[in-house]
């Protein structure tokens with residue numbers, strides 16, 4: 076019934092929205108005798124539904140086998156942040172005009188003693204739900220700015236792009252904290268780029284606009300991440316002090332084979348330029364895509380063809396090698412090697 080009720084498009088201030096829901100359910104008393112247990116199990120079922128892209132999942136004990144692992148990972152992640160056990164990777168973004176790396180997107184990795192390398196993909200939702208996203212982001216920004224500052228003294232002045240969740244962006248302390256970190260590491264605000272998604276700004280539009288304006292007044296750059304995958308209205312986006320759009324890799328990966336994807340990529344480049352924004356394509360996996368994007372006037376490129384997210388110690392040799400020889404580094408499978 077809930078699914079059916081949500082099925083018709085929903086109209087909000089002249090916008091037509093398609094809303095869908097992943098529903099989890101648990102039964103009393105089979106799955107629990109008290110509200111806490113039932114809610115926890117409903118949650119497990121709902122996450123299983125989201126993960127498997129199903130409309131509805133009924134709780135079963137089998138699903139719960141994942142849950143203790145998740146719970147223990149949350150507390151381990153908390154410790155890992157505190158003990159500096161995460162590490163950062165920097166994925167280069169090439170400027171189309173100058174053909175030089177002008178920015179890097181910062182990603183964190185967690186080398187777990189038992190589970191191996193864990194990527195943000197599986198952790199961000201967990202971190203958001205457990206209140207860990209704020210300290211995590213703070214850790215990421217602190218360390219990225221420290222690295223930026225160290226590279227700057229060596230003559231490499233890169234823009235650092237950091238992914239920011241809605242919760243973090245809308246946190247009342249966030250702007251002041253970032254201001255403090257920029258000053259502490261002596262990094263010009265223009266060299267910090269906050270990557271936010273359309274959905275995160277739609278969450279509380281007025282507050283988002285207020286916060287983004289404060290950042291923009293400082294000089295911090297704002298990128299709309301995963302552009303094209305959300306449902307924000309263009310007239311609202313136009314009001315935001317955004318400096319760049321990032322085309323999601325889901326459109327870029329197959330743009331040479333899939334006409335629809337190509338249309339979206341081209342339209343986004345034109346739209347961005349008409350709004351006075353830079354456009355960056357993510358998911359550039361081969362030379363043909365790179366060439367096509369270049370022809371279309373895309374301003375920045377990022378993807379495995381240029382390089383993987385690199386450890387800081389691998390970034391510098393790759394950068395100088397690539398810059399001096401006009402070549403891209405050769406990326407071996409798994410570990411990254413620079414092509415010196």
Ligand code: C2E
Nearest residue numbers: 182194195196199215238239240358359360377378379380
């Ligand atoms: P995103 O920001 O859209 O990042 C793109 C993801 O695609 C990254 O995965 C990246 O490693 C991968 N990627 C980059 N180039 C290519 C390519 O050429 N081909 C393919 N197939 N993939 C490519 P990652 O690092 O696992 O991050 C996944 C998502 O997690 C990110 O998507 C971002 O939304 C989120 N995320 C990552 N780090 C953070 C963070 O510190 N805070 C927050 N709030 N979210 C984060």
Ligand code: CA
Nearest residue numbers: 180238270300
């Ligand atoms: Ca991003």
Ligand code: CA
Nearest residue numbers: 301323324357
């Ligand atoms: Ca993306």
